[in-house]
Amino acid sequence: MKKINFKYNWLPVLFIGLVACDVNNDLDPIKDNTPEVPVVAVTEGTADFSKYISLGASFTAGFTDGALFKEAQKNSFPNILASKFSMAKGGDFNQPLMKDNIGGxxxxxxxxxxxxxxxxxxxxxxxxxxxTTKVGFPADNAPAFNNYGIPGAKSFHFLAPNYGSAAGLATVPATANPYFVRMMPTQSTLLAEAASKLPTFFTLSEVGGNDVLDYAVAGGASGAITPKATFDAAFGAIINTLTAQGAKGVVANLPYITTLPHFTTVPHNPVPMTATVAAASNQGFALYNAGIKQAFAFLVANTPMTQAMADAEIAKRTINFSEGKNAVVIVDKNLTNLTAINSGLKNYRQATSEDLLVLPSSTFIGTTVGGNPLLVNGVSVPLEDKWVLTKTEVDAIKTATDGYNTTIKAMADSKGLAFVDFNVILKTASTSGLQFDEYTLNTSLIFGGLVSLDGIHLTARGYALMANKMLEAIDGKYSSNFMKATKGLAKAADYPTNYSPALLN
Incomplete structure (x- = not known):
């Protein structure tokens, strides 16, 4: 075996090590060949966003989940718009924030x-x-506000004197609005207060919504739809005042509120019955059905009513249950009044798919009167008018909305303002749904993503979509570039569809 001499073997090793210190062993970085997306700055076009004022009702305020609260106000569509306007020389945007996230x-x-x-x-x-928000107490920073979204305001309220006066809260009925009172207005009317801020740009949205909403949520049993002439005069005054000093803006029309889940969630036929229960229920209405036929026979014989007219109403008013799902029994004030012939013949009939049950009826239908199992609300005890919008009432709401929208579009066009057709947008949401980034929003209660838990107002994500629709209209009218600019639009994922019950402060 050969003997190896290790005496000087470390020298080459040291030499190699020293040389290695001078060698760059790092690999060249792999180049990312993905082209950089250029940052596109927002440009305002011909619009001036330096003093933005929003005017409207509960949607403008950010009302959601049946209340107004801080986080919802921060996610209101005007506040979202203001954040985008700030990139196009927009100024500060102040809101009358509530004291908590409880609402009320x-x-x-x-x-x-x-x-x-x-x-x-x-x-x-x-x-x-x-x-923790107190009625009559001023909001922080009052009266230096930009958002004049007042929940509950009808079109003529914008012109009503002392609508923001604390004294008006004590009158019966109240002549002031608690949301406007806490803004501590310095002018006599809501319109004058907003105009006193000398806006260079404004949004005007859902004016006229409450003019039909109060009537609708009451099932047509109370309240009244504002006449078109009254609405026209009020809306004309609002538009003329806001544009008098050259301000530009965007106007949104009204959706058909009856497509909202407050009116579409509860089906007309939610009553399950076995064959035995159905037969027993039919027995309970046997005398009523027979009396209807007798009363109309009398009318045909003694009035100009024809047999065909009588047969049509007899069919509508005959109450019949069967095994499976059954339509509720309702009071319909638009039926022929038969009490002069037979005092026991009330205006009862079963609901049809053209009738709309309001959302609160879901907790009332099927309950009993005084615990008596024979007196079941919606079955043996007909639902009062307040629980249902009949087809006649739905048609009245649609007619009024169409009239208001005609005025809104005509006046917006006459002033050269941007316009958003919110009616068409909601129709799409209630049928095929609306695509918003990676989400598809529809009008289903709770899980649709667009409408909040009260079934009427939007979610934060819904308000973000509304803001984007307005930005699109602004681009089209005033040559701004929010649609193309980097961060020019609201992102769906940044806005929730519900708020945690733990969110209180």
């Missing part, structure tokens, strides 16, 4: 306006926490 208001020790809804896993539920 207290008057003394009493809850005057209810807290917000949250989703409890099965349906909308009101928070049981007491609000």
């Amino acid at each position: 208001m207290v008057s003394g020790a009493n809850v005057a306006l209810q807290p917000r809804f949250y989703f409890n896993g099965s349906g909308p539920t009101r928070l049981t926490v007491k609000p």
Whole structure:
């Protein structure tokens, strides 16, 4: 075996090590060949966003889940717009923030306006926490506000004197609005207060919505639809005042509110029955059905009513149950009044798919009167008018909305303003759905993503979509570039569809 001499073997090793210190062993970085997307700055076009004012009702305020609260106000579509306008020389945008994320208001020790809804896993539920916002007390920074979205305001309220006067809250009925009162206005009317801020740009949205909404949510049993002439005069005054100093803006029309889940969630036929129960229920209405036929036979014999007319109403008013799902029994004030012939013949009939049951009826149908199992609301005890919009009432709401929208579009066009057809947008949402980034929004309650838990107002994500639709209209009218600019539009994922019940402060 050969003997190896290790005496100097370390020298080459050291030499190699020293040389290695001078060698760059790092690999060249792999180049990313993806082309850089250029940053596109926002340009305002011919619009001036330096003093932006929003005017409207609850949608403009950011009302959601049945209440107004801080986080919802921050996610209101005007606040979203203001954040985009700030990239195009827009100024500050101040809102009359509520004191908490509970929603509602207290008057003394009493809850005057209810807290917000949250989703409890099965349906909308009101928070049981007491609000901290006090009726009649000013909002922080009053009266330096830009958002004049006043929940509950009807078209003529924008011109009503002292609508923001605390004294008007104590009258019966109240002549002031608690949301406007806390803004501590310095002018006599809501319109004058907004105009006093000398806007260079404005949004005008959902004016006229409450003119039909109060009537609708009451099932047509109370309230009244504002006459078109009254609406026209009010809307004309609003548009003329806002544009008098050269301000530009965007106007949105009204959706058919009856396509909202407050009116479409509860089916007309939610009553399940076995064959035995159906037969027993039919027996209970046997005398009523027979009396209807006798009364119309009398009318045919003694009035100009024809047999065909009588047969049509007899068929409508005959109450009949069968095994399976059954239509509820309702009171319909538009039926022929038969009490002069037979005092026991009330205006009863079963609902059809053309009738709309309001959302709160879901917790009332099927309950009993005084615990008596024979007196079941919606079956043996017909639903009062307040629980249902009949087809006649739905048609009246549609006619009024169409009339208002004709005025809104004509006046917006006459002033050269941008316009958003919110009616068409909601129609699409209620049928095929609306694509918003990676989400498809529709008008289903709770899981549709567009409409909040009260079934009427939008979610934060819905308001973000609304803001984008307005930005699109602004681009089209004033040659701005929000649609193409980097971060020029709101992103769906940045806005929630519901708020945690733990969100209180």
